[in-house]
Structure formats: structure tokens, C-alpha cells
Amino acid sequence: MGKSQQKWQLKLMQFMRGRYGRFDILSKHLLYAAFALIIVNLFVRSSIISTVVLIGMVIAYYRLLSKKIYVRSNENQKYLAWWTRVKKPFVLRFNQFKYRKDYRYFSCSNCKQHIRVPRNRGKIMITCPSCHSKFEKKT
Structure with missing residues (x-):
């Protein structure tokens, strides 16, 4: 590893110190939805979809770089609680089919x-x- 690469890594580590710095489930789902909308936008060509994609990606990266760690963690916990309630009936039906x-x-x-x-x-x-x-x- 070269000296210049070590300098950049050190600068990046210093920049990220005190930041949330992780792609949690909420951020991942925002990015997945953005990429799915990018694919849809290849066929539909809508400026509204492009705007929604941009907003989703900005929110995901804002959460990554945020210094409000406690707030971001609470957002993720609330999203996980909601996502579990949404996912539960589908998991039940899947298991019923799998073990029928x-x-x-x-x-x-x-x-x-x-x-x-x-x-x-x-x-x-x-x-x-x-x-x-x-x-x-x-x-």
C-alpha cells in the first residue's frame, strides 16, 4: 500500500469520525427502490421518477454522513418495526407453502x-x- 493511499484512508477516517457511517436496512431499501426506479425510468422516461430517484439517493447518503447517530438509529428501528409488520403475512404464506x-x-x-x-x-x-x-x- 502506497503512502498516498494511506494518507487518503487517514483523511477518510478522520472525515467519518463521529458520523453514522453505515448502510442500515432503511438506507439499503431506499437505494434498492432508487435503482429499481432507475430501471423503470429507462423504459418510461419520466422526470418525476428521476426526481424521486434523486431524492431517495440523497436521503440514503445523508443518513450515511449524518452526525446525529441516535436519530438515525431511531429512524432505522421504527422502519424495522414497520417492515416486520408488512413482511409478516408474506413470510407466513411462504412458510405454509414451503412446509405444506x-x-x-x-x-x-x-x-x-x-x-x-x-x-x-x-x-x-x-x-x-x-x-x-x-x-x-x-x-
Whole structure:
């Protein structure tokens, strides 16, 4: 490694000291959406899409270079909580499809909790793990 490269690395380290400096999930998703819109814009050619892409990229890099570490971390935590709520039904459906040969999925009539039970056990008594209500189902 040359001396000039070491100087640049040192300057970059000094510049980034005290900054958020990471691409968290929120920043990554902003950049993914921006790149997807860039591809859409190749076919549609809209100035509105170009503006949205630019705004998304500016926000992602602003978050990277921000000195308000606590605020950026809180933004990411709120986004993760929202993203988990959005993603949960899709993950459930994916798992139901993936394990459809081994398990049956039921929903509790009281609390709507999803319950997974093994297939081919005949009629069984199922106890909900969250509200402890019991119901009989055929697997």
C-alpha cells in the first residue's frame, strides 16, 4: 500500500469520525427502490421518477454522513418495526407453502394466533399457545 493511499484512508477516517457511517436496512431499501426506479425510468422516461430517484439517493447518503447517530438509529428501528409488520403475512404464506407436506396451519378462533401442527395425525385436540383455548381439528 502506497503512502498516498494511506494518507487518503487517514483523511477518510478522520472525515467519518463521529458520523453514522453505515448502510442500515432503511438506507439499503431506499437505494434498492432508487435503482429499481432507475430501471423503470429507462423504459418510461419520466422526470418525476428521476426526481424521486434523486431524492431517495440523497436521503440514503445523508443518513450515511449524518452526525446525529441516535436519530438515525431511531429512524432505522421504527422502519424495522414497520417492515416486520408488512413482511409478516408474506413470510407466513411462504412458510405454509414451503412446509405444506409436513404441517397444517390453523388459526385460533379466540386470538387469531397461527398454529402449526403435524400432518396425518387424524383428529387432534389443539391448544393455543397464547390464549390456551382448545379446539379439535383434523390434520
